[in-house]
Amino acid sequence: MIKEVTHRNLSLIPSRNEKKSVNIKWGVVFKNIKLLKGLNADEKCFVWKITQDLLPVGCRIHRRNAERRCLTLLENGTLCQELQTLEHTFKSCERINEVYEAIIQILNRFLSRTVSFDDLIHFSFNHRSKQKLKCSLWFATKMMFRIFHLKCLNKAQLLQECVKELDWNISMNRKIGSVRDMMTLRFIIMEI
Numbered sequence: 117m118i119k120e121v122t123h124r125n126l127s128l129i130p131s132r133n134e135k136k137s138v139n140i141k142w143g144v145v146f147k148n149i150k151l152l153k154g155l156n157a158d159e160k161c162f163v164w165k166i167t168q169d170l171l172p173v174g175c176r177i178h179r180r181n182a183e184r185r186c187l188t189l190l191e192n193g194t195l196c197q198e199l200q201t202l203e204h205t206f207k208s209c210e211r212i213n214e215v216y217e218a219i220i221q222i223l224n225r226f227l228s229r230t231v232s233f234d235d236l237i238h239f240s241f242n243h244r245s246k247q248k249l250k251c252s253l254w255f256a257t258k259m260m261f262r263i264f265h266l267k268c269l270n271k272a273q274l275l276q277e278c279v280k281e282l283d284w285n286i287s288m289n290r291k292i293g294s295v296r297d298m299m300t301l302r303f304i305i306m307e308i
Contacts, residue, residue, distance in 0.1 A: 140240050148253055151250050174199060174200030248297050259274055283302070286302075
C-alpha cells in the first residue's frame with residue numbers, strides 16, 4: 117500500500133529538496149547516510165534533516181511571530197540581523213566563517229580533493245577509500261551538530277572536542293574508519 121504513495125511508475129518520488137538542489141548526486145548522499153558510524157541517534161537524525169532541508173532554521177520556521185533572523189552575538193557586540201538560512205548558519209555568518217573555513221580545509225586535506233559548500237551541506241562528497249569517507253563524514257557531522265545544537269562557535273574548542281572524541285574512539289577500539297585514517301584525521305586537526 118505504501119508504494120502507491122512513495123512511488124510513481126516504479127520509481128521513488130523525489131523529495132522537495134531533491135527537486136530543488138541541482139548537481140547533487142543523491143545516490144551518494146543516501147549511501148553516505150548509511151556509512152555513518154560512531155554517532156548517536158540525534159546526530160544521525162541531524163544528518164538526515166540537513167540533507168532534506170528540514171533543519172529548523174529561521175527561514176524554515178513558519179509560525180506567527182517566529183524570529184527568522186540569526187541574532188548571533190558578533191565580535192563587535194552587535195547581533196547579526198541576517199535571515200537565518202542553512203548557508204548563513206554554516207558558512208556566511210560573520211561569526212561562523214572561520215570555523216567553516218577550518219572544516220573545509222581539514223576535509224580538503226584529508227580527502228585530497230575539493231569539498232564545496234553544497235557537498236558539505238548535503239553530505240554528497242565521495243572518496244574511493246570508504247574508510248576515509250567514514251572518517252570525514254563523522255568529522256563533518258560532529259562539527260556541524262555542535263555548531264547548530266550546542267551553539268558553539270569557537271574554532272579551537274570545536275576542534276579540541278573532536279580530537280578528544282577521536283582519542284576516545286581509538287582507545288576504546290571503536291572504528292569510525294581505519295585506525296590509520298583516524299590518526300591521520302587527528303594529525304590534520306591538530307595542525308589546524
